[in-house]
Amino acid sequence: MPVLRKFLFFCSILFSSLFFVSPSAAFTITPISGNVAINPGDSQVVNIQIKNDDSIPESFIVSVVGVREDSHGRPLFGKGFDEAEMWVKADVPSVSIPPGQTKSVYFSIAIPSDTYPGTHNVGLSFQLSSTGGGAVAIAPAAVALLSINVAGTVRESLEIRNWSVPWTSLKASWLGKGTLKNNGTVVLPISAKIIVKNW
DSSP: OOOOOTTHHHHHHHHHHHOOBOTTOOEEEEOSEEEEEEOTTOEEEEEEEEEEOSSSOEEEEEEEEEEEEOTTSOEEEESSSOGGGGTEEESOSEEEEOTTOEEEEEEEEEOOTTOOSEEEEEEEEEEEOOOSTTOOOOOOEEEEEEEEEEOSOOOOOEEEEEEEOOTTOOSSSOOOEEEEEEOSSSOOOOOOOOOOOOO
16 A cells, blocks of 8 residues: 655654744753654554653643644744644643653544545644743743654645746846746655746
8 A cells, every 4th residue: 555755854854844843941842843644534543742841740631733834944833733733642731740750641543445546744832831930921832743644645735826937127137936836745856947038
């Protein structure tokens, strides 16, 4: 049975750059990224370990978030980015960890039977639920990136929707503008060479 593996290397590079954790946060999660290949209609469980490196007990809010890139290639985390956010469920909504201790949180992944093959990215988020001492601050968080590869025959299709260049410009260099649409079922890393010919 065909399994989607073409973009695993690309995704692992992307994930290493997306992982974040506040420098003031005294906790760590492992692993910080992972890939799973699942058939439509099947399920799987992944395990994330979180360690409290602080000297006091800490509690963490556990959630699943969507992941996508902005126009500059920077990661964005939020809700409603990908249908796969609904496929992944944590076994607990929160976890409390004594100082120096490690606990595991399990995430179950259930792929609907009518899902098309393709790649979906989600974040497994752990956010500190208290800052201590009544301080008001943005709670530190860490996200483990998970690539869900739905098995099957994938389709690659890239469409040039429009392309324009100010041909009347007398400048030595021209700034063109184009729109590309991914009509396929997988992430497409793109590089291109543009050749301009005088007809």
